[in-house]
Amino acid sequence: MAAKTGSSRAVVTLPADTQIQITREFDAPRHLVYRAWTTPELITRWWAGDRGEVTSIEVDLRPGGKWRYAMRANPGFEVAFHGEHLEVVENERVVRTEIFEMAPDAEAVSTTTFTESGGKTTVTILVQHTSKEHRDAHLNSGMEDGLQEAMDHLEQVIASLR
Amino acid sequence: MPRVPTTADAFNAVAEPRRRQILDLLAARERAVGDLAALLGVTQPLVSKHLRVLREVGLVEVRDDGRRRLYRLDGRPLKPIHDWVKGYEQTWSERFDQLDVVLAELSEQEQQDGSQDRQ
Numbered sequence: 001m002a003a004k005t006g007s008s009r010a011v012v013t014l015p016a017d018t019q020i021q022i023t024r025e026f027d028a029p030r031h032l033v034y035r036a037w038t039t040p041e042l043i044t045r046w047w048a049g050d051r052g053e054v055t056s057i058e059v060d061l062r063p064g065g066k067w068r069y070a071m072r073a074n075p076g077f078e079v080a081f082h083g084e085h086l087e088v089v090e091n092e093r094v095v096r097t098e099i100f101e102m103a104p105d106a107e108a109v110s111t112t113t114f115t116e117s118g119g120k121t122t123v124t125i126l127v128q129h130t131s132k133e134h135r136d137a138h139l140n141s142g143m144e145d146g147l148q149e150a151m152d153h154l155e156q157v158i159a160s161l162r
Numbered sequence: 163m164p165r166v167p168t169t170a171d172a173f174n175a176v177a178e179p180r181r182r183q184i185l186d187l188l189a190a191r192e193r194a195v196g197d198l199a200a201l202l203g204v205t206q207p208l209v210s211k212h213l214r215v216l217r218e219v220g221l222v223e224v225r226d227d228g229r230r231r232l233y234r235l236d237g238r239p240l241k242p243i244h245d246w247v248k249g250y251e252q253t254w255s256e257r258f259d260q261l262d263v264v265l266a267e268l269s270e271q272e273q274q275d276g277s278q279d280r281q
């Protein structure tokens with residue numbers, strides 16, 4: 001197996017007051033990244049990150065099809081997102097609505113694109129909110145564990161990968 | 163509808179591009195309103211308005227220097243913003259680290275399947 005060249009970091013930018021963009025490169029061809037991204041049994045293995053256990057993943061991958069992801073977060077409460085697929089282009093692009101169930105008024109539209117270059121695949125997620133307030137609340141949703149604790153977790157994950 | 167300039171917190175204060183320019187200029191050194199207006203090519207009242215917002219959230223301090231009032235940056239309120247975006251980034255980094263493991267398995271599986279097909 002090739003030596004792992006250190007996991008690249010997710011890069012989060014705020015292109016506009018109502019947007020969040022997340023970018024990350026993966027060392028795999030895009031049809032595999034797309035499969036891992038859209039297949040429930042595979043999503044179950046990565047979506048909770050280091051923050052808890054995935055409890056349910058439903059994906060009806062076609063325009064008009066619904067999706068719902070749920071996980072039990074570390075402090076013991078369930079966190080769930082759901083929405084509807086708007087556009088599905090295999091191996092290229094998935095556009096869907098996203099509702100965080102603890103803030104059901106804030107419906108966002110996310111566009112995930114997969115681009116391959118030299119055997120590596122870049123995933124870009126652009127999340128479009130309807131207001132800056134909703135965008136800001138969405139960003140805050142990642143903060144429940146606190147930054148320092150998250151850093152500690154990450155160090156453990158990296159150590160375990162070596 | 164143009165957004166009402168909000169003074170609620172540093173997050174809103176730096177959401178405005180012109181205010182970020184002012185912060186950049188003040189990061190270099192303290193300056194008077196007229197100095198900022200000339201550098202930005204805008205009117206003094208406009209700069210004063212932005213400075214008021216920045217002062218209210220503690221990003222800018224002012225002191226009297228004879229007849230002039232000099233403004234300078236206090237970056238401390240920016241730290242939560244930095245941490246805030248970094249925290250969100252952290253969530254995704256954790257997910258993606260797990261996804262790396264899944265992808266390594268899928269790649270290996272595909273290579274095995276490929277070599278079986280050729281047999």
